[in-house]
Amino acid sequence: MKKTKELKEKENFIMFPTVDFCFKELMQNENVRKGIIAALLNVSPDEIESTILIQTILRKEYEDDKYGILDVRVKLKNGTQIDFEMQVAAYEYWDKRSIFYLSKMYTDPIKEGEGYDTLKKCIHVSILNSVHFPEDDVCYRRIAFCDTETGKEYSDLMEMHMLELAKLPPEAQNEEGIILWMRFLGGRCEEDFRHMAEKDKYIEEAYDTLKKLSADEEKRLEYEARQKVIRDHNSFMKSAEKRGLQQGIEKGIQKGIQQGIQQGIQYTLKALELKKQNLSAEQIAEELQISLNDVKMILGEK
Template sequence: MRRNQKNVTEDDFIMLPTVDFCFKELMQNENIRKGIVAALLKLHPEDVEKTDLMPTILQKQYEDDKYGILDVRVKLKNGVQIDFEMQVVYYDYWANRSAYYLGKMYVDQIREGDSYDRLQKCIQVSILDHTYFQDDEKCYRRIALCDTETGKEYTDLLEMHILELSKLPPEQKNETDLLQWMRFLGGKCREDFKKMAENNSTFEEAYDVLDRLSADEKKRLEYEARQKAIRDHDIMMKTAKRLGLEAGIAEGREKGIAEGREQEKRNIIREMLQDHIPDYKIKQYTGATDKEISEEKSRLF
């Protein structure tokens, strides 16, 4: 009986799009890309003539510049570029990070001597499986440059879309295409995807892609490795916060304070390394030694 139960569990396994590895694999399919882009831009999928996947590493301009690493970067036939980022766990300074990627994507379009009229619209899309805006229930918002008094848009060349899957409302009739795609991306089990696939040919294709990916042993190992990395990062952040609290509670105990400060220092070094900040800047900011930086590198890489 236990063996049969195990087989049922394994047969039921399906990758979830909220894991960025799975999302990237889904977006390899042009029909899925077109469907999501059309929903985002309020177009009919047939009006999205062409989508191309672009390299997801933005080039450095200077030696000490940070690399920008994007999840999925799409270019439309009219030159519009869209960066999709899937983020499962809360990330400090997410607004700073997404604004940085959008700005870098925008300026990387031209080189010295090029005319500004070559600049095309750039859109950054954050798909969050956690709550970022705590003070309302809106699950979707579009952010653009506008006059703060009149609300009049200054330019449409820079645009951000925030999709908070954790805020999805109860299912309703006549939902927008974007809300339906958010439900699909936020699916938690095979039954969720199968239900949506029954009434929509694009969702049916997306479900088939998920099914094939989930049956591919190599892809599944990559998926599980990525899941583990996400869990480890989440645990590391929670542990760091807990240690910080404990250090505060133990104020006055010199050893406890020293350990708390040391742990905080290591956490900062690790975060800076993950953001590809040069060693010399880490030293300037934290006072870390070469040995301390090397030790954190060995833990990360």
């Protein structure tokens, strides 16, 4: 009976795109990239001629510069670059971090001696499974440079798209474009994914890819390892929060403890991700701006 139950669970298993490992694997499919990019740019997928995955580590111009490590970086035929960041947990300084990524991506391609006319459009896309703008119920917004008095756009060379999956309203009739993709990415069961696949052929391909990934034993092990890291740290941080809250009540520093816990989660997850990209402990410490000893403790190195 136990084996039958395990077999049934295995057959019903489906990955969630909000786990960054799964999202990155989905974006390996060119048609998936084409579909979601077309939705973001509000154009027909036929207008997206090329979507090339490129290096996610942004170069440093000077020795003391900070690295920029992106989740998924795509280059279009016209030179436009798009950075996709899947962020599950709330990140206190996400506004600053996203601006850093966008700015570094914008200047990364230009070489010494080249003119500013060579700079191409860059787009940062934050896919957030939490609320980033608590002051309203808007789940998708495009942010660009504009005149604060007239609202007239100054330049479209740098822009940001914020997708807050946690703020998606109840499904309405005749939804299209990026909202459909947000519902797919935020799906919590196979029925959710199947339902959205019926509405768009590119989402259908994403669903087919998701099923293949979920059926791949090796990919599943990687996915579950990533989930385990997140679960373990959530459990650890909840325990730390419980202890910290007691201390915070006594010392009046509850807010500082909570901020420290969130920062600890982010440092740990990012350090493990950078390790997978073959960065040394020294490079990881520099990127995260934490001590080398802390990095080695996270990675389990002596």
